[in-house]
Amino acid sequence: MRGRLKEFSLSLRRWLPVAIWAGVVLYASTSVGSGDHTAGILRTILSWFNPDLGLATLTDINYGTRKTAHVVQFLVYALLVWRGLSLAPALETSPRRLAVWIIGSAAVLAFSSEGIQLFSPLRSALFTDVILDVSGAVAGTLVAWTIAKLFCKVPSSAEASATLDPILVTSDLHLADSTDSGRAALAAVRSALVRSGALTLVVAGDFGVAVRASEWMAALRESAGEKTNLIICLGNQDHWLEHPDGSCQSPEDVRERFWRPACTTHGIRCLDFENVRLPGLVISGGYGHYDFGFRDPDALVDGALPDTVDYEQGSFRGLIHPDAGRIPGLRGEARRQLDSMSRRLPLANGDPVLFVTHTAPFDRLLPERSRQSEAAFFRAFSGNESIGRLLVTHAPSIALAVSGHTFHASPLVRVAGIPCISTGSCPGSPKFLLFYPSNKSVKIFI
């Protein structure tokens, strides 16, 4: 509710001045703005300066003023639309698309204004006036562009990277595990942001059940503060439905139904939907899931060897993985995750990438293999080996790969030249690291 109110208030700030000015333009198109009316006003004003003003001169001045007014009112309109589109967070940043929006909407307003004059007894609609109006909008767009160019300094690449430093990364906040551990995790986030001075926070999944996504994102936003640039990917627990009711058939449905609106409402970017491009850095990734590539082929449970079907079902000899029965349509998810990351990763176009997944892409980020039945079985549910292979093919551009999920933080290691690390942690005590895009360095920050 609070998020909706905030969105509404931002829309008002963007568009109320535009709506009021468009109303003024349309009102002036009625008989109120007729030539006789404006001539009367001009006569009153000019007679103070020259009481002997002739009718012919007054007619000429009235004509010139009216035509100038067409240009000026649309110049003002263009500046107001530009302001609305550029107000943070900017709806449009490409100069070409800004111009299309401004001039296109000005043309619609100009035709509407002349349309009103068609039905006003004291007015006459003129196509030449539409041309004057659109010229005013073009002039306004050029003025706006010049102001932006002169006064809105675009940082150089090095400066921009420096302003990003450092990026705080964590995972596994488990806000739902218990009230206390959720509160402790959020307090730790707040403290880490203050201590590090980071302006960007990346959280690699596992907040809590999907149906409460809006609640989790509101809590994260409140802890991180309004000004923090918040970026997340989802975890397996974020796909859990407490009571599957058939309305979601797949993890994709869960993301679209619960997480997309929650993230939009609270101004949080989600890597499961998009790459996030910052100056000099692209953040890419997503949930990840399990392809069972990290399972121990010799893992015995109660003396028996689980097969692929057992792993896919998430249960064997009394052991049940917590995702089983809680996430709809899991079959094929590991492949779908790989496919979506394969599509998004090349969009970085060779720029350095901070790659963030919930599940691990490399075996070296996992705890040691265990002979204990339970740990040996559940190790298979730690990550997606195929995503690791994908990363290796993009190795030169991967500045850092971060994952969580395992309940165990790993040291910083290199796999095929890729620096990678896990920030996995137990509920209530999240682990943090600081990534410095300007020199690609990592500082463990617990």
Ligand SMILES: [Fe+2]
């Ligand atoms: Fe997890």
